[in-house]
Amino acid sequence: MPVLALETSTLVSSVALVIEESLVAEITLQTKLTHSERLMPHISTILEMADMTPKEISAVAVSIGPGSFTGLRIGLSTAKALAYALQIPVIGVPTLNALAYGCSLPGIYLSPMLDAQKGNVYQAVFEQTKAGLQQIKDTRVIACSTALEELAALNRPVAVLGEGAILYRREIAAFGENLILPPQHLVIPRAGSVGFLGQQMLAQGVRHDVMTMEPLYIRRSEAEVLWEKRQGTQS
Amino acid sequence: MSKEKVFILALETSCDETSASVVVDGREILSNVISSQVPVHRKFGGVVPEIASRKHIENVIPVVDKALSIAGVTLQEVTAVGVTYGPGLVGALLVGIAAAKALAFAVQKPLIGVNHLEGHIFANFLAYRELEPPFLALVVSGGHTSLVHVKEYNQFQLLGQTRDDAAGEAFDKVARVMGLPYPGGPQIDKLALLGNPTAIHFPRALSTPGSHEFSFSGLKSAVLNHLNHAAQHKEEANHADVAASFQAAVVEVLVAKTLEAAQECCVDKIVVSGGVAANSCLQSTLSQQAVNAGYSVYFPPPVLCTDNAAMIASRAYYKYLSGFTADLHLNAVPGLKLQ
Numbered sequence A: 001m002p003v004l005a006l007e008t009s010t011l012v013s014s015v016a017l018v019i020e021e022s023l024v025a026e027i028t029l030q031t032k033l034t035h036s037e038r039l040m041p042h043i044s045t046i047l048e049m050a051d052m053t054p055k056e057i058s059a060v061a062v063s064i065g066p067g068s069f070t071g072l073r074i075g076l077s078t079a080k081a082l083a084y085a086l087q088i089p090v091i092g093v094p095t096l097n098a099l100a101y102g103c104s105l106p107g108i109y110l111s112p113m114l115d116a117q118k119g120n121v122y123q124a125v126f127e128q129t130k131a132g133l134q135q136i137k138d139t140r141v142i143a144c145s146t147a148l149e150e151l152a153a154l155n156r157p158v159a160v161l162g163e164g165a166i167l168y169r170r171e172i173a174a175f176g177e178n179l180i181l182p183p184q185h186l187v188i189p190r191a192g193s194v195g196f197l198g199q200q201m202l203a204q205g206v207r208h209d210v211m212t213m214e215p216l217y218i219r220r221s222e223a224e225v226l227w228e229k230r231q232g233t234q235s
Numbered sequence B: 001m002s003k004e005k006v007f008i009l010a011l012e013t014s015c016d017e018t019s020a021s022v023v024v025d026g027r028e029i030l031s032n033v034i035s036s037q038v039p040v041h042r043k044f045g046g047v048v049p050e051i052a053s054r055k056h057i058e059n060v061i062p063v064v065d066k067a068l069s070i071a072g073v074t075l076q077e078v079t080a081v082g083v084t085y086g087p088g089l090v091g092a093l094l095v096g097i098a099a100a101k102a103l104a105f106a107v108q109k110p111l112i113g114v115n116h117l118e119g120h121i122f123a124n125f126l127a128y129r130e131l132e133p134p135f136l137a138l139v140v141s142g143g144h145t146s147l148v149h150v151k152e153y154n155q156f157q158l159l160g161q162t163r164d165d166a167a168g169e170a171f172d173k174v175a176r177v178m179g180l181p182y183p184g185g186p187q188i189d190k191l192a193l194l195g196n197p198t199a200i201h202f203p204r205a206l207s208t209p210g211s212h213e214f215s216f217s218g219l220k221s222a223v224l225n226h227l228n229h230a231a232q233h234k235e236e237a238n239h240a241d242v243a244a245s246f247q248a249a250v251v252e253v254l255v256a257k258t259l260e261a262a263q264e265c266c267v268d269k270i271v272v273s274g275g276v277a278a279n280s281c282l283q284s285t286l287s288q289q290a291v292n293a294g295y296s297v298y299f300p301p302p303v304l305c306t307d308n309a310a311m312i313a314s315r316a317y318y319k320y321l322s323g324f325t326a327d328l329h330l331n332a333v334p335g336l337k338l339q
């Protein structure tokens, strides 16, 4: 059951092919080219490398957010169109869950963080148990400093993951004894993790609708927030 | 042996319409599904790019599915997939491009990138089966005001365009100041019918012969000043007269420059397209003057004036015939120029 996985929620562009327990291939890049230019060529390349045709893919897993709005839409539009054309299931994998899964050490907390602009991060807390990945704190937008205070107050080591861990590495290092910064290749979003989590979700019977599926934005658009504020002051 | 028919599936997501269409041999529309976002953007008084992108990602697969099912064509039966890659809003374009690339790749069919402006011109090939180049095209919409010499199906010469606002943009802004709902073009058109087009003389910019460029920002400011002046003096500006006089100024410039360009290009056909092509005053004035001067004039029906994927499919067909396909690296070009 080959699953094609896409991860475009940040500047990292990643495509993977997973079959059962095995990561058959993964292309992960951090270069200046846009997702729009890289994603489809990489999908084509990875299938070629694995000696497969598009028809042999059995499902598409895609990182659905939170993250860069445009990046998420490129990934999702591609995933939906592939799934629609090939008549196979599409699975939206929450980005922060995939990040935690990619570095899922037991006995510690895992806190993925993605940049949400102006000192804010998209953040959550997970724990790897025998039963699988457990979410301790829901995905939210929070000031990075507040998130770090919360994490520093926990009674266990916390591995900080995602681009937030790279962006705020100095603040994190200065914050608390229990905050761990794993090496970069373990903390960046990778499609392999999206593929394996997607596979698990499929096995659990999760199905997303190719017609109505949307990114997990967490945040509303700025125009809408402003509009509502204006309405509020007028009434 | 009869020639095999070419079925183009095209996507258009450059602004605030999510559209997909199936067109046969560049001329026959089998389906043209348009999911309009106008009601969503109305409360903001104009198109909000982030909201447009969000609506596109919701609508893109449903419009494709509907276009194929109305056409009675499966994705496997499609000859090639066309998509708008510019000009337009970058985030909006990217949704359509990503979907089109994935669809083309999944069924291993050629991908064709289409210039939105060229698409507008080709809307007329769908409405008029006998129409062929060469001709002069006036593309006039919320985003463009351009005069193009269409020499052949794949050969265009941009003669001139607007230096500032597009004509449709000026319509929308004037309407907004008069308190008319978005989009303002059709509202001004309606209101102008009740007013006197010679009541107020608004400026006609760049009206010296020989210039194919347009400018509408001065005209827009003059109208806004007129309205502000009246408000300051506690006078009631006659909105119908303002609408009629403003529209008359826009149409006069458009018609004069179009006729002059047509003469210079030595063509006998004039083809109008884009949202403002639906304006009744432009249609009647240009038709009358052009026919008097010996030209045939073509306006597409309203549904082909607005942004739609059928016009993109028609343009894609002629690129396909000439082998102009794109590869999977195709990217959005928000400021794409005419070739």
Ligand SMILES: [Zn+2]
Residues within 6 Å of the ligand: B116, B120, B141, B143, B274, B306, B307
């Ligand atoms: Zn347009």
